[in-house]
Amino acid sequence: MTEGWVRHALEAKRAGAALAPDVWARLIDAFLAGSIDEAPIAALLMASAINGLDGAEIAALTDAMVRSGDVLHFDGVVVDKHSSGGVGDSVSLVVVPLVAACGVAVAKLSGHALGHTGGTLDKLESIPGLRTDLSPDAFRAQTERIGCAISAQSERFVPADRALYDLRDRTGTVGSIGLIAASIVSKKIAGGASAIVFDVKLGSGAFMRTIAQARELAETMVGLVRRFDRHASALVTDMNEPLGPSVGDALEVIEAREFLRGHARDARLAEVVELIAVEMLAVGGVPRGEAPARVRAALETGAAYERFVALVEAQGGTRAGLEGMRVPDARAAARADRAGYVAAVDAVAIGERARAAVEAHGPTAGIVVRARIGDRVSAGETLADLVGAGDDAGDLAAAFRIDDAAPARRPILAATVRDADLAAVSNGSAP
């Protein structure tokens, strides 16, 4: 039986009202305790998805989710970074050691691949011997010792998120901005970060398809973190094509390794790496004017790469294992069937094809993209290579649209949201 106060809350949310923070707390606490069953919470999620949640409601929901499990505390400043999911997005592998090498500790909690997007955990686990299932204590100890760690979310952090995500998945409410923000931020808060940078991916290869959606998610997350008295920034970056050329678990590790070593730096990847690293340093307390020089120095001196090796070694891998990883020789080319300009790339199709290759052929398989949006190609020129996965690229070429006219240039940074800019929430108090 649904108690009267639950029914009243549902009727209010249905009518478009904002529920009081303590009502959110009671609802989530009672759901997790099993004293409210799934049906009313399923209805609450749908009403929240349709009618929206205001900042205080999202904060109350997030707070209840954080309280559902263990919470980590660090001494001093520790930054985390979150990407809303992309293809060919090896930024985390690069910036975590890079920012640590610049003097700001990074404790990154990561997830597995979701849908067409890659997962930082899957990528790291392609390094021989590397473990990502750090206990909360080991995660904290490693961060304090070498300045960085990347771990899977412990089962003990935010158990509410698993229960709620399962219910969102079954009720068609996964795409609600407020519920997404609560899910992401609750895990970051529980993980102990004192400052967070969000990379909100925008475009055909991202979960956010419009700048309005992406900006709303960015502002919601930054405002939400502010309510927990921590710093945050969000960058909205382009995901209309894979970010770096490599798409695949080991391929992206190799790309990050070569990037940090200075052997090969894709220009678009480099641009996002610098934006994110500078923002992480800034929210971590480094004067914004000093940050770019620190980032360049850490890359040029090799300090960032050495920190990556230290992270790999701390988590069970070895330098030799890392440096022994190779792009497979076997490759099948997807070729242009006509000359022209690359006008659009189906990043979802490339992401799904790369994941299928990894699942069928192991972590070293994947796709290396050779043609980027705006490139001029001749008929028969290679657009992408399917590597380590047989000699048939299938319809991979269909992921590239070639037009006569050159497409308009799209900037890689679509929007920046910093907490200091969000005056409207500056008087919001932590729940």
Add this chain to the structure above:
Amino acid sequence: MTEGWVRHALEAKRAGAALAPDVWARLIDAFLAGSIDEAPIAALLMASAINGLDGAEIAALTDAMVRSGDVLHFDGVVVDKHSSGGVGDSVSLVVVPLVAACGVAVAKLSGHALGHTGGTLDKLESIPGLRTDLSPDAFRAQTERIGCAISAQSERFVPADRALYDLRDRTGTVGSIGLIAASIVSKKIAGGASAIVFDVKLGSGAFMRTIAQARELAETMVGLVRRFDRHASALVTDMNEPLGPSVGDALEVIEAREFLRGHARDARLAEVVELIAVEMLAVGGVPRGEAPARVRAALETGAAYERFVALVEAQGGTRAGLEGMRVPDARAAARADRAGYVAAVDAVAIGERARAAVEAHGPTAGIVVRARIGDRVSAGETLADLVGAGDDAGDLAAAFRIDDAAPARRPILAATVRDADLAAVSNGSAP
């Protein structure tokens, strides 16, 4: 796990789209078969309550509900009547035998009391020996034999409604017009009625509080019945105070008995009785111009009362038992604490107080209202009597607001909706 098609349907409904009729059919069929669990359906109900359902969606939902159980078929015209719930509303007890006495068969399915409103079944069961749990066969046979029957909904009719009502009750979606209409109409269609008159109660004592809501429910139900190729009308009538003076199970039977016998006819009750009876005859095929004279004749000749006795006898009661029912002598008066005009009456409070009296003291207890809206009263004058329930009326007088000024007169009939007037749905086909 929620299957993809269910998730897509939920996402579409969340976004405000109308779902195709076959999607509604699959959703409800799968829910009843147990192959979709409660959570997605709870979310679907919430999305439907917020974003609304169009006529084709409600018809598809209703059709799936009807198909969930047995369906009764009558030869020839059989009318049913439904009230959306009121206080002191003994209209059904009067019009069922009255319309039958006018030559149109009435097969009425009724419910028990809900919240502050009375239930026709509870009232009838206060007649000694009377049974309302007629089997579908007995219900049809009695209707064919004496022209009228009043029965509880068989468990075999619309089992989907019980499952969905339970879920609506737990998800704060009971008040959704489309869901209400599907619930009411599915039972009437399953019960075999070929024409239906809805009495939609409007006002502080009703579930519909605004004329816009009441009209929407009226139009939705009439349009819905039309899609099943049957006739319907809806009258929106005033429920800002108890309709008749008697509120209580046996009290309302006695009032109906005395009304039919011609011993006492409250003017407001008489007005609604005539409106509903004429409308039932009209949807049942009697020329509208002839209907009022037939109604008056059936009342004046005693034919309507004799038909009531026949119904009572057919369902296990006796004339002597019916005529032996008495209003208890014991009464406690609620008195006006000042002189003035009765400006408002809290029908919900009176309904709840009467139900509490019935529950504590048996079916003959209840309230007899002595002062109606617009009446001039002196200080100390009796506003209502609590009968058969001790000598303390408690705060019953607080249900009456007395002002210096006479209130504006409110017509008892607020709106009429007939299927012929609903051109917009005339091309709707039965599912």
